[in-house]
Amino acid sequence: MKLLTHNMLTSHVKGVTKGYPLLIKATEVKVNEVEFNPQFISRMIPKLEWSAFIQAAEGLGHLQNLPSTVVPEFENNEDFLRDVHKVLLEVEVIEGCLQCPESGREFPISRGVPNMLLNEDES
Amino acid sequence: MSSCRRPEHMAPPEVFYNEEEAKKYTRNSRIIEIQTQMSERAVELLSLPEDQACYLLDVGCGSGLSGDFLSEEGHYWVGVDISKAMLDVAIEREVEGGLVLADMGEGVPFRPGTFDGCISISALQWLCNADKKCHSPPRRLYTFFSSLYASLTRGGRAVFQVYPENSEQLELITAQAMRAGFTGGMVVDYPNSTKAKKFFLCLFAGVMGVIPKGLGTETAERGMSSQANFTTQRSRFKNMKGKSVKKSRDWVLEKKERRRRQGRGVRADTKYTGRQRRPNF
Numbered sequence: 053m054k055l056l057t058h059n060m061l062t063s064h065v066k067g068v069t070k071g072y073p074l075l076i077k078a079t080e081v082k083v084n085e086v087e088f089n090p091q092f093i094s095r096m097i098p099k100l101e102w103s104a105f106i107q108a109a110e111g112l113g114h115l116q117n118l119p120s121t122v123v124p125e126f127e128n129n130e131d132f133l134r135d136v137h138k139v140l141l142e143v144e145v146i147e148g149c150l151q152c153p154e155s156g157r158e159f160p161i162s163r164g165v166p167n168m169l170l171n172e173d174e175s
Numbered sequence: 176m177s178s179c180r181r182p183e184h185m186a187p188p189e190v191f192y193n194e195e196e197a198k199k200y201t202r203n204s205r206i207i208e209i210q211t212q213m214s215e216r217a218v219e220l221l222s223l224p225e226d227q228a229c230y231l232l233d234v235g236c237g238s239g240l241s242g243d244f245l246s247e248e249g250h251y252w253v254g255v256d257i258s259k260a261m262l263d264v265a266i267e268r269e270v271e272g273g274l275v276l277a278d279m280g281e282g283v284p285f286r287p288g289t290f291d292g293c294i295s296i297s298a299l300q301w302l303c304n305a306d307k308k309c310h311s312p313p314r315r316l317y318t319f320f321s322s323l324y325a326s327l328t329r330g331g332r333a334v335f336q337v338y339p340e341n342s343e344q345l346e347l348i349t350a351q352a353m354r355a356g357f358t359g360g361m362v363v364d365y366p367n368s369t370k371a372k373k374f375f376l377c378l379f380a381g382v383m384g385v386i387p388k389g390l391g392t393e394t395a396e397r398g399m400s401s402q403a404n405f406t407t408q409r410s411r412f413k414n415m416k417g418k419s420v421k422k423s424r425d426w427v428l429e430k431k432e433r434r435r436r437q438g439r440g441v442r443a444d445t446k447y448t449g450r451q452r453r454p455n456f
Contacts, residue, residue, distance in 0.1 A: 057253055057273035064284040072286060092228040092251060163266050168277040168284045172309055175281040
């Protein structure tokens, strides 16, 4: 599970109002090489919940050079875009789980795939 | 693929698409070709801005056949599927998109405004069957469509390639999509060919769009439309053969019209025509 996916994922359990951001508990993390597309990164940055992104990166020990708030005029700042790209798309959680901040309910991650299937009483 | 015509009648999707079926499905060159073609058409119907890498949702992504096409087009995507076996094949094939194991009938688990668009190839019809006692297809369809609507950016589109079983199923799907706030309509490619005919449900989130013409409609009969727009008009339903249900008011009116054309004496049509009579009439 990439951090881009994680930034968009929320708990959809019935009755939960604050199911975001899911806390990552990782037991295995991998770093891959992914082609850098500066326009895509630039477009996605405003869509990200930046604090959740930083928190997730920090939790995985991959905060690297990322600032706590978005740099102004990032569209032309290639170094910043590359830094974001590395953490957003190249860091992957392979094993672990995602924990709901409200209920504590855990969604397991296996082979990089989070299991968001709900139980009968949760939907 | 198995020789059954409607796999959703055999078992729930996570059971039908087990390890063996997942491998067979993904190795079948004919299936790969068809799925790729349908993905191409779905992306075309998405009308995404040119030369821009978008962030897309692939509902029922399976082993990633459609996702591969999205990657080829330079897009980034997240795929959702209920079958662990199919997703395992996707992992082995090293697809570039993010994968999530989830049941679309429980809602798509993403923040509002996440995706620029959504495609779904041969998946939506699975939602129309109740695979568990607690399932209610209309409720699951609504939960899916309303969560999808929220997860799309304003002006985002969702295109579903579907294999509808009958008109009632199509009606069920479109009714729930409309309830969820979508506008849109159905594009039918090659409406006159039983083999080539393909249905694409095109939904718009927040903006009215123009529904494109179906392919292969130049040779269509005069006056026959290959698209259906959503409308709140109530229309009388004919069955799949195009005939009215026997003994209904429509059937009675049609029969009277037929007899008038034959020159027989027929009573005038009034508000009492075709009305249910009292049992001891």
